Amino acid sequence: MSQESEHGKWTVSSSDESTEENNDAEKPSTSSLSHSGHGKTSGSQYPCSEARKVGHKRKASPVKFNDTSFSTEISPAKIQRTSQEGLGWCLSSSDEEPESEGQPQHAQKEAVKEEKYSAPKKQPSRRFEDDELPVSQKPEKHYKVASEGQDTWDLLNGGNPFRFFVTKVKGIKSKYNSGALHIKDILSPLFGTLVSSAQFNYCIDVEWLIRQYPQEFRKKPLLIVHGEKRESKAELHAQAHPYENVRLCQAKLDIAFGTHHTKMMLLLYEEGLRVVIHTSNLIDADWDQKTQGIWLSPLYPRLPHGTTGSAGESVTNFKSDLIHYLMSYNSPTLKEWADIIQEHDLSETRVYLLGSTPGRYQGNQKEKWGHLRFRKLLKEYTSPIPAQESWPVIGQFSSIGSMGADQSKWLCSEFRESLVTLGSSVKTLAKPDVPIHLIYPTVDNVRQSLEGYPAGGSLPYSIQTAQKQLWLHSYFHKWSAETSGRSHAMPHIKTYMRPSPDFQKIAWFLVTSANLSKAAWGALEKNGTQLMIRSYELGVLFLPSAFGLDTGYFHVKKKMFSGSNEPVTSFPVPYDLPPEQYGSKDRPWIWNIPYTKAPDTHGNMWVPS
Incomplete structure (x- = not known):
């Protein structure tokens, strides 16, 4: 079966069958890196998506662009390639789609016999030599922590009312890392004297x-909240076993193909509490x-002993919403963290919490999570201005x-309807003329990236x-971040906004x-009466009114x-805008x-097998 559009042509096997429309951004995998490929250990072992493991393996064992043996290892009958600029989409004619997209993909398992290759010798100029070492032998990467280049408290509390940061990137000019954060910055003693933490x-x-x-x-108490099952869960437990201070909490994923995709830190200090999303x-x-995004909360002080009720709540209801989110896990361990949050003053928060949790929601439960929660926030806390109803919507994501x-099945119906909502006085039905710009990297964006x-x-x-x-x-736009010096740092950040x-x-x-x-x-399911989230x-x-x-x-x-x-607001x-x-x-x-x-920035090809 051949498919073609202005964005490329590819061939797939006639035996390929569509699965349920439920594949998520990062598909769960039930095998670790040590079991991927041909059973060879290829570095760090952690449960992750199949795509992630392939990327890791290709760093450790690249296929060089000038590897002449490559042409002899691929049968023309196995890979049918188009000639359009040499980068057409293609699959093996014998490929079959997995039983479900929630399981590891093996779409190219016979296309390239990788075990016949020997990894190229390391070149002195190669950037990723450390990735070939076992984790325990890897040298630490050295990033300047915030305190070395600037006053940490100014970074956190001055000139950035939004408390929105990007991550530091290795290999770009230092000025483009000014005000950016590495995880070691976030966990630094300069941010607080840690008592315990939770990582979601x-x-x-x-x-x-x-x-x-x-x-x-x-050695401080550390709770890790995850969604792993079966073999992946066992591997995560094996990883955590040497650390007596580490506890694991498994998030329930009762609906097929769902993932625990939340990324949050709860940091309890002697001085107070901090939330990082x-x-x-x-x-x-x-x-x-x-390119990653970080929202770093203020340091929340502890409330006076015996304070109850809604004390310490913000104008955005962040405190009660965060507690409600934690309670949705139905975990006694996370109830402990909900109690800790209850004891702190979160009144300085200026952002609204927007979460999703697995389930099927009806009645007044429908607006608690997902895009209907987004619609509700926009309805209640925004006010339209002249001509604003025609402003476009931008979605930027990594999968x-x-x-x-x-x-009409979802993107330009229920999802757009939520994103174009502006106050309660405006009809919320999406207008057909509201443009949607979707930002997702091109093949050349990836090929020319730092990695x-x-x-x-x-x-x-x-x-x-x-x-x-x-x-x-036809909705797609390129990834470009020239103004921040980060066009070649591929995005794993996900953002949505409504620009003029x-x-x-x-x-x-x-x-x-x-x-x-x-x-x-x-x-939406059942004629719009039920919202299903996986x-x-x-x-x-971030809403202007809260600032x-x-x-x-x-x-x-x-x-x-x-x-x-420029104004701090x-x-x-x-x-870059416009996209x-x-x-x-x-x-x-x-x-x-x-x-x-075409070779990438390291002189390699991409052979995902």
Whole structure:
């Protein structure tokens, strides 16, 4: 079966069958890196998505672009490649789609006989030599912590009312890391004297995580909240076993194909409490050369002993919403953390919490989570200004689920209806003329990135999904972040916003773990009477009213790392505006097909097998 559009052509086996439209951003895997590929250990062992493991393996065992043996190892009958700029989409003619997209993908298992290759000899200039070492032997990467280049308290409390940060990136000019954070900054003693902490995440390398804590905090109680099952759960427990201070809490995922995708830290200090909501997995690669987003709360002081009720609540109801989110896990361990939050004063919070939890919700429960929760917040806490109802919507993400046969099935119906809501006085039905701009990296974005093709392991959009929704690709725009010096740091951040037509203002901004998928945001069922969500997600929503602005919008900060010549209330959007639409030769990155006609920044090809 051949598929073609202006964004590319590919061939898939006639035996491929569509699965349920439920694939999530990062598909759960039940095998660790040590069991991937041909059973060879390839470095860090942690449960993660199949795409992630392929990316990790390709860093450790690259296929060089000038490897002449490659051409003899691929049968033309196995891989049918197009000639369009040498980067067409293709699959083996014998490939069959897995039984479900919640299981590991093996779409190219016979396309390339990788075990016949010998890994190229290490070159002195190669950037990723450390990734070939076992975790226990890896040297620590050295990042300047905030205190070395600037006053930490100024970073946290001065000149950044939004408390929104991006992660530090290795290999770019230092000025573009000014005001950025590494995980070691967040966990630094300068931020507080740690008593205990909780880490919520999807992909977790326990040994690496422990090393990110300062030496004096590495034996403090640490709770890890995860969604692993079966073999992956056993591996995570094995990782945690050497650390007596580490406890694990398994999030219940009773609906098929869901993931525990939330990324949050709860940090209890002698001085108070801090909440961090971010987009990075707890693995080395996510804090190295990727663009990630972080919201860092103020330091919340402890309330006077005996305080009860709604004391310490913010104007955004952040405290009660966070407690409600924790209680949704139905875990006695997380009830302890809910009690800790209850004891602190969160009144300085200026963001709204927006979460998803697995379930089927009806009646007044429908608006508690997912995109209907988003709709409710926009309805209650925004006010329209003239012509604002025609402002476009931008979605930016690192992966994509099945959207349906056409845009009317979800994207331009219930989802857009939620995102274009403006106050209670405006009809919430989405207008057909409200543009949607979707930002997702092209093949060339990935190829020319700091990491090269392996960066695509964290962009797990599969050929099985892409070939079912060609219509979606006409909405795509390139990843570009020249103004922040980060165009070559591939995005794992996920953001949504409502800009003005000239892209100088935004009505609201959201940073979240939620990619563009029904599993993350929820989909209406039973004639709209029920919202079904598969995954745990968490984000924070920035609304002008919560920051004392009665204009109905933020100005867009011209340069994210510029000096103080711009108003502090200008929002630091972490990529270029306006977004640039895909050209006729651009194609979205697809992780599970080969790219062999052009080398990446390390002189390698992408052979995902």
